[in-house]
Amino acid sequence: MALPLFVAHAETGSYSKAEAELKAKNQNALQNLANVREKIKNEKIPLATKLSSLERTIAEKRRELDRLQRLRDN
Amino acid sequence: MICKFNFFSTKITSLLLLSTFSSSLPAKLPEAPSLFKEWVTTERMISKESSNWDTEKEAIGDLIELLEEEIQNIDEKLNTIEEKNTEGEEERIKLADQNEELKEALLPITSTLEFLEPKILNLSKSFPPPLQDDLKSFLSRIQEGSSSKANQPSTSQRLQAIVGALAKIDKFNSSIAVDEKLLSLDGVETKVTVMYFGLGIAYFSDETGTLAGYMLPEEGGWTTYDYPTAGPDIIEAISFYKRTAQKQASFVNLPFRTN
Numbered sequence: 001m002a003l004p005l006f007v008a009h010a011e012t013g014s015y016s017k018a019e020a021e022l023k024a025k026n027q028n029a030l031q032n033l034a035n036v037r038e039k040i041k042n043e044k045i046p047l048a049t050k051l052s053s054l055e056r057t058i059a060e061k062r063r064e065l066d067r068l069q070r071l072r073d074n
Numbered sequence: 075m076i077c078k079f080n081f082f083s084t085k086i087t088s089l090l091l092l093s094t095f096s097s098s099l100p101a102k103l104p105e106a107p108s109l110f111k112e113w114v115t116t117e118r119m120i121s122k123e124s125s126n127w128d129t130e131k132e133a134i135g136d137l138i139e140l141l142e143e144e145i146q147n148i149d150e151k152l153n154t155i156e157e158k159n160t161e162g163e164e165e166r167i168k169l170a171d172q173n174e175e176l177k178e179a180l181l182p183i184t185s186t187l188e189f190l191e192p193k194i195l196n197l198s199k200s201f202p203p204p205l206q207d208d209l210k211s212f213l214s215r216i217q218e219g220s221s222s223k224a225n226q227p228s229t230s231q232r233l234q235a236i237v238g239a240l241a242k243i244d245k246f247n248s249s250i251a252v253d254e255k256l257l258s259l260d261g262v263e264t265k266v267t268v269m270y271f272g273l274g275i276a277y278f279s280d281e282t283g284t285l286a287g288y289m290l291p292e293e294g295g296w297t298t299y300d301y302p303t304a305g306p307d308i309i310e311a312i313s314f315y316k317r318t319a320q321k322q323a324s325f326v327n328l329p330f331r332t333n
Contacts, residue, residue, distance in 0.1 A: 015106075022109045029116035036120050040127045047134045054141040061148040068155045072162075 180229050187232050191216050194239055200291050202270055204253045205246045212239035247272040250315060257298065259285055269312050277328055279308040290333050301329050 198206060198213055206213075215235035218227055227235070251270045256263040257278065264285050270276040276296065279286035283305025289296040311326045313319040 019106050019109065022106065022113060026109055026113040026116065029113050029120065033116050033120050033123070036124055036127075040123065043127070043131065047131065047138070051134060051138060051141070054138060054145065058141055058144055058148065061145060061152065065148055065151055065155070068152065068159065072155060072158065 183233060184229055187229065187236060190236050191232070194236065194243075200293060200295050201243070201273070202246075202251075202253070202268075202276065202291075202296060203255065204251050204270070205243065205273075208242050208246070209239055212236075212242065243273075246270075247274075252312060252315060257285060267312050269308070269315060274332065275330065277304070277308045277311065279305050279312065281309075283309045288329055288331065290331060292333060299331075304329050 194216060195213065198209060201209065212235045215227060215231065216239060218225075249272065253268050253270070254265060255268055255278075257266045257280075258264075264280050266278045266280045266285060268276050268278040268289065273291055276289040277286070278289060278298070284302060285300075286305030286308050287299050287301040288304075289298050307326045307328055310319065311328060314323045314326070
């Protein structure tokens with residue numbers, strides 16, 4: 001009678017352990033996801049800022065170039 | 075009996091085990107698949123978002139690189155234009171300086187023109203008609219030049235007009251010119267031929283030589299002096315000049331006077 005009970009207990013224990021591990025993994029994955037999102041956000045903001053700054057610079061320089069070319073042609 | 079008991083006890087144990095298992099499993103089992111599913115979903119999201127961001131980051135990086143190259147190109151063009159503009163500005167300043175120098179050099183010319191223009195215009199009133207006809211275009215330009223209108227001709231145009239007029243006057247003054255005009259005598263207009271010896275003196279005569287004399291330039295025009303006795307000689311001189319004389323050219327005595 002002792003052996004089947006032990007088996008049952010052992011199976012229940014490993015299941016719980018597995019479940020706990022799964023929970024931990026899930027928690028870990030969620031944390032990782034949050035970290036990845038934070039990392040993306042941290043990387044994205046300066047890149048987007050740089051991009052829009054470059055676009056602005058180009059627009060200004062093109063305007064200046066057009067103005068000087070018109071002046072030269074006149 | 076023991077066997078029976080054992081069998082019974084085994085059965086009970088199995089039932090107990092089942093009951094234990096069945097009592098513990100149903101409570102735990104539904105959570106595991108959902109946890110697993112959630113974990114897999116989260117891992118997939120991590121992978122997908124990381125991968126998407128890597129792609130996006132690369133694209134942004136490429137775009138930044140392109141924009142930086144574009145800025146570099148525009149800067150080069152701007153520098154080229156600015157250099158040219160600087161050269162153009164220098165050239166403009168140089169030309170402005172030259173312009174000033176030329177204006178200064180023109181000052182004596184301008185003052186000479188201002189002196190000569192009214193003089194020539196005044197003198198032109200006493201020029202004989204053939205010379206006045208020749209000078210018409212120059213005189214009108216001189217007239218415009220001496221006016222203070224906004225569309226006054228340039229200094230070079232004024233100078234050309236003066237030089238041209240002086241050349242014409244000089245040419246006329248050093249040559250003989252023949253013209254025809256109507257002279258009024260006792261209220262009757264008679265056609266006479268006039269032969270100008272430059273701007274010094276002119277002789278006139280009608281076809282018959284009865285209305286003849288000489289003309290002298292005076293203020294306000296040429297004054298006519300009758301000298302009928304010189305009529306035949308004047309006609310002869312005119313015919314020599316026109317090469318219509320029937321005899322060989324010879325010296326002719328003509329009256330002479332100066333102012």
